[in-house]
Amino acid sequence: MDTVVATNPPQGPKGSWLSGNLMDYRKDPLGFLVDLQKNYGGAAKIRFGPQTMYVIYDPALLKEVLLTKQEHFVKLKAFQEARLFVGDGVATSHGEKHKRVRRLIQPHFTKAHIQKYAxxxxxxxxxxLRTWKIGERRDLTEDISNITFAIIAKTLFSLEGDGYARAIREPYELINRMCAERMRLLVSMPLFIPTAKNQAYKSALHALDQGVYDIIKQRRAHPEQEEGDLLSVLMEARNDQGEGMTDQELRDELMIMFIAGHETSANALSWAFSFIMQQPEVERKLYEEWDRVLQGAPPTAATYMQLTYTQNVLWEAMRLRSPSFFTGRSATRDVQIGSIQVKKGQSVLFSPFAIHHNETYFPDPLTFQPERFENDLLKNIPQFAYIPFGGGPRGCVGNHFAMLEMVIALCMIGQQYRLRLTPGHPPIEMEPLMTLRPKNGIQVVVDPR
Ligand code: HEM
Structure with missing residues (x-):
């Protein structure tokens, strides 16, 4: 694909008079987003019902939205549905409130600070891994989610044990599905109408809330227990008037850390394994690197730096299966992006998944090829051409944390076991919910390394 600069004004598929392009998006969100780029280049204009939106692909336009003109945008209004459960925490808030919390949490995610989490x-x-047995079948996505959840719970909030995971992950399963479904409707059923689906959704939302409020309650009762973890930092923070966060504000911040922090990494790792299991050459190179660098020991913050092929496998998995596949911003005033006049209230969407399929920057884009990240690929393509963690001041605060935990988990699983797909495993399909996950999980057989 040639680099295509947005035409003025951007064009887009016609769609139906009532719902615009929504039905095509609903049928196949990922295909729709990739095709828009193929057919319209750097930017496309689409309509979901009455709302006209722009979908941008050109890295130069993205740079304006995410960096140079970011102050004229807030998180996508269409994500209101997700606010039902994530609330108004650092990932959804804006302005001073966002800045204040981001400043508070950022030091906990610097490269230097996360080393102590290793x-x-x-x-x-x-x-x-102690619970795994040679020869058994396992649901890999589930196992990895257990790991990434336990890591967030322990490192950020000093929590241990399955109870927290059950209290949060179980209701979240249904919420994730329902939320994604409702976001794809032009008009979703108001929650006060007592349909069976609504009732189930509401009780899951309530259970999730309860799970997080219980954590806050316990810590308020025993503040002396843990000093210096992220929860205590959030609890001790004071605004200019000397006021601390309310329980609801704390709930919102905890919720986003749990949700943003565990599902994305679990999906990225699951996808990485799906490629490794199907490409013996990649597996061989990983073994070679682990044997050479680690010599049987688990990774540390220091050896992490030398595990470059392992890191490239993860970068490539996130290129082809970007967990955050679609996001966006809404303009708070009229603003010009490239040659596009975005009106106040209009939304600008972008899809890391589709952007990573641009063959100008990623030749043979459908092939899993970790080697493409060698020789400083990211320095040789435009900024914002590769954005698994977004970018600019609203980019992922947990990017280094995620890379470290993923490298550690990938190495440790692979040093001990050789995973293979269960015989006759169906093709692993993508399921775009709140994040991009493997549909029906990935079932594996655990062989000795
Ligand atoms: C592979 C794993 C991960 C991926 C692919 C990922 C991806 C992203 C992306 C694309 C964004 C920006 C969304 C936008 O611009 O609309 C984001 C934001 C965010 N992520 Fe991550 N993330 C991952 C792991 C984590 C982890 C481990 C944490 C926390 C421990 C985390 C916490 C956050 C937060 C708090 C934000 C909002 C930042 C803000 O708005 O200031 N993420 N993430």
């Missing part, structure tokens, strides 16, 4: 991450993976 050992805790190793212990959690070790504990999980």
């Amino acid at each position: 050992l805790q991450m190793v212990h959690i993976v070790e504990r999980e």
Whole structure:
């Protein structure tokens, strides 16, 4: 694909008079987003019902939205549905409120700070792997989600044990599905109408809330227990008037950390394994790197730096299966992006998944090829051409944390076991819910390494 600069004004598929392009999006969200780029280049204009929106692909346009003109945008209005459960925490808030919390949490996610989490991450993976047995079949996506959830719970909030995971992950399963479904409707059923689906959704939302409020309650009762973790930092923070966060504000921040922090990494890792299991050459190179660098020991913050092929496998998995496949911004005033006049209230969407399929920057884009990240690929393509973690001031705060935990888990699983897909495993399909996950999980047989 040639680099295509947005035409002025951007064009887009016609769609139906009532719902615009919504039905085509609903039928196949990923295909729709990739085709828009193929057919319209750097930017396309689409309509979901009465709302006209722009979908941008050109890295130069993205740079304006995410960096140079980011102050004229807030998180996508269409994500209101997700606010039902994530609330108004750092990922959804804006302005001063966002800045204040981001400043508060950012120091906990610097490269230097997360090094001290490495050992805790190793212990959690070790504990999980102790329950695996040679020859058994396992649901890999479920196992990895257990690991990434336990890592967030322990490192950020000093929580241990399955109780927290059950209290949060179980209701979240249904919420994730329902939320994604409702976001794809032009008009979703108001929640006060007592349909069976609505009732189930509401009781899951209530259970999720309860799970998080219980954590806050316990810590308020025993504040002396843990000092210096993210929860205590959030609890001790004071605004200019000397006021601390309310329970609801704390709930919103915890919720986003749990949700944004565990599902994305679990999906990225699951996808990485799906490629490794199907490409013996990639597996061989990983073994070679682990044997050479780690010599049987678990990774540390220091050896992490030398595990470059392992990191490239993860970068490539996130290129082809970007967990955050679709996101966007809404303009708070009229603003010009390239040659596009975005009106106040209009939305600008972008899809890391589709952007990563641009063959100008990623030749042979459908092939899994970790080697493409060698020789500083990211320095040789435009900024914002590869954005698994977004970018600019609203980029992922947990990017280094995620890379470290994923490298640790990938190495430790692979040093001990050779995973293979169960015989006759169906093709692993993509399921775009709140994040991009493997539909029906990935079932594996655990062989000795
Ligand atoms: C592979 C794993 C991950 C991926 C692919 C990922 C991806 C992203 C992306 C694309 C965004 C920006 C969304 C936008 O611009 O609309 C984001 C934001 C965010 N992520 Fe991650 N993330 C991952 C892991 C994590 C982890 C481990 C944490 C926390 C421990 C985390 C916490 C957040 C938060 C708090 C935000 C909102 C930042 C803000 O708005 O200031 N993420 N993430």
